[in-house]
Amino acid sequence: MADCSATRIQNPIRVRMLECGMPLLVEEMAGVRTAAVSWLVPAGNATDPEGEAGDGWSSLLAELSQRGAGGRDSRQFSDALDRVGVQRSVSPASIHIVLGATLIGDRMMEALPLFADLIVRPHLPAEALDAVRSLAIQSLESLQDDPQHRVTLRLRERHLPPPFNRSGYGNLAAYERADIHSLRADWMRRVRPIGSILSVAGAVDADELAAKLDELLSGWHGGLAESIPLGESIGGIAHEEDESNQTHIAMGLSAPSEREPESLLCRLATNILGGETSSRLFTEVRERRSLCYSVNAGYSGGRDRGMVAVYAGSTPERAQETLDTIRAELEKFEHGVSEGEFRRAKIGMKSRLVMQGESTAARAAALGSDWYRLGRCRSLGELSAEVDAVTLDGLNDWIGHSMSSPWRDSRTLCTVGKSALDVPVMA
Numbered sequence: 001m002a003d004c005s006a007t008r009i010q011n012p013i014r015v016r017m018l019e020c021g022m023p024l025l026v027e028e029m030a031g032v033r034t035a036a037v038s039w040l041v042p043a044g045n046a047t048d049p050e051g052e053a054g055d056g057w058s059s060l061l062a063e064l065s066q067r068g069a070g071g072r073d074s075r076q077f078s079d080a081l082d083r084v085g086v087q088r089s090v091s092p093a094s095i096h097i098v099l100g101a102t103l104i105g106d107r108m109m110e111a112l113p114l115f116a117d118l119i120v121r122p123h124l125p126a127e128a129l130d131a132v133r134s135l136a137i138q139s140l141e142s143l144q145d146d147p148q149h150r151v152t153l154r155l156r157e158r159h160l161p162p163p164f165n166r167s168g169y170g171n172l173a174a175y176e177r178a179d180i181h182s183l184r185a186d187w188m189r190r191v192r193p194i195g196s197i198l199s200v201a202g203a204v205d206a207d208e209l210a211a212k213l214d215e216l217l218s219g220w221h222g223g224l225a226e227s228i229p230l231g232e233s234i235g236g237i238a239h240e241e242d243e244s245n246q247t248h249i250a251m252g253l254s255a256p257s258e259r260e261p262e263s264l265l266c267r268l269a270t271n272i273l274g275g276e277t278s279s280r281l282f283t284e285v286r287e288r289r290s291l292c293y294s295v296n297a298g299y300s301g302g303r304d305r306g307m308v309a310v311y312a313g314s315t316p317e318r319a320q321e322t323l324d325t326i327r328a329e330l331e332k333f334e335h336g337v338s339e340g341e342f343r344r345a346k347i348g349m350k351s352r353l354v355m356q357g358e359s360t361a362a363r364a365a366a367l368g369s370d371w372y373r374l375g376r377c378r379s380l381g382e383l384s385a386e387v388d389a390v391t392l393d394g395l396n397d398w399i400g401h402s403m404s405s406p407w408r409d410s411r412t413l414c415t416v417g418k419s420a421l422d423v424p425v426m427a
Contacts, residue, residue: 013367013377014206020217022193025367025377026206029360035105035202036360038368040096041119042195043187045170046163046227047095052177054186056170058092059136060129060178061187065097066090067128070117074125077114084111090118092168094302095227095372097191102361105203109212116216119196124187126180133175140169148313150240151248151416158238159252159307159412161229194223199367202360237413239420247319247417248311251326253407255299255306258373263301264386265398270299270308271348272341273333280329285312291322303373316418323421327408334404336396349387353380 016024045058067074081088088101099118103111143150153167200209255270256262274281274297285295292314300307314322337345356362357380370377415421 010379010381013379015377016206016210018193018198018210018217019214020193020220021223022196022198022217023371024206024210024213025197025199025371026204026209027199027201027363027367027377028204028206029202029363032202032360033105034102034360035108035200035204036103036364037099037101037111037115038197038199038361038364039099039115039119040197040199040368040372041099041191042095042224042226043097043190044093044095045166045168047190047224048163048166048170049174049186050163052171052173054178054182055166055174056136056140056168057174057178057183057186058097059139059168059170060132060175060183061124062090062092062097063132063135064124064128064183065118065122065187067125067132068123070113070121072117073123074128077117081111081114084114086111086114094164094166094168096197100361100365108200108204109208112209112212113216116213119191120217120220122187124180124184129178129180129183133178136170136175137172140172140175143169147242147244147246147416148248148311151250151414152309152311154238154240154414154416155250155252155309155412158234158236158414160305161233162231163227164229164302164305165233190224192222192224193217193220195226197368197371199364199371201363201367233412235410235412237423239414240416241418242416244417245315246313247316247322247415247421248313249319249323249326249421250414251310252412252414253308253310254410255301255308257304257306258301258369259303260306262398262402263299263306264390265395266306266308266402267299267301268342268345268349268390268395269333269337269399269403270297271345272337273297273308273329274310276344276348278341278344280333281310281312281326284329285322285325289321289325291318291325295322295326301373319415319417320421323423327424330403330408334400336399337392339392342392342395346387346390350384353383353387356380 011027011029014026048054048057068077084107086101086103090099157165255266281295292312295312297310312322367377
């Protein structure tokens with residue numbers, strides 16, 4: 001096993017509940033000079049108004065929020081962040097809009113008022129709406145030229161229940177009807193401290209951060225009801241015709257949620273199945289048979305649901321054999337993995353933990369994700385111990401029980417290409 005002793009370093013993780021009701025999560029990291037911020041606000045695309053009423057407005061809001069805040073217009077606000085040395089992004093995800101930022105830790109107290117202005121006091125200027133709307137529409141229309149991305153979005157749309165199946169690219173009619181007054185009201189409705197999570201990692205002091213934030217966020221209050229499933233997932237099989245010289249295949253299979261202990265077993269198993277160049281799918285479908293130019297499998301775990309997604313890109317002539325071979329490999333996988341495969345997967349996971357431990361941005365993001373999904377924060381040492389505790393027999397027992405015929409039969413399958421593929425009943 002690789003020496004991953006760095007994961008045993010226990011940086012203190014402090015949790016402070018701010019006066020506004022938002023949790024502040026801080027990992028004080030020794031030996032680093034940088035700091036990173038991950039601020040989650042409950043305004044992701046799953047909380048957008050449905051369909052033409054506002055699907056995609058989270059994308060508009062994420063972009064507009066950066067166009068001036070507090071006492072500064074768009075240019076002044078951008079210049080102020082640059083003077084402090086902040087590298088930043090504001091992006092919509094399924095549940096949250098995420099403000100991510102990295103900077104030198106010594107400048108954090110100068111940057112916090114700017115971050116607070118962006119979240120609590122954004123201008124959302126009317127004069128910027130047309131440009132922001134145009135960017136969103138261009139992004140939506142660009143999907144027509146990207147069938148690989150399109151098939152993964154179709155898989156999400158069919159495999160997950162609404163509203164968690166939204167692509168984030170929005171609805172053309174919703175973009176066209178958006179007006180600045182409705183968008184401002186929508187920001188005020190959704191961006192509240194109850195449901196928001198602020199995590200910071202690096203060269204910072206938790207008590208100093210908490211005191212400053214209580215001052216900056218005075219008067220910010222309220223919360224938003226959590227999104228809940230609005231129905232069952234569609235599932236099944238779907239094909240979209242596309243006059244391309246490629247056929248794209250995406251398969252979705254059920255998986256544990258991140259807060260279930262089995263999620264680690266699923267992550268390890270999926271890495272062995274299709275997460276690395278030594279994986280089963282890559283070796284058999286691409287290297288040995290040369291059926292496709294790309295094939296992979298990945299586990300994505302949310303708080304309440306998870307998914308294993310398999311993707312392959314092939315030619316129309318080889319697409320059917322590609323799908324058949326993937327099907328055969330899934331059937332073989334039920335019988336378990338070898339000692340060598342197991343050892344490589346654990347080494348890879350431990351190595352990724354070490355690299356995460358050296359990145360303030362990765363640790364800030366992980367703290368926020370853990371709090372949302374688990375209600376607590378895990379140290380790198382705890383994560384490493386969880387990986388160490390997995391045994392080959394335990395993993396194979398789980399694979400045999402959870403990745404068997406019923407699991408394969410319940411898959412969702414989406415394809416994009418010249419013609420649909422034959423899909424026999426999976427054994």
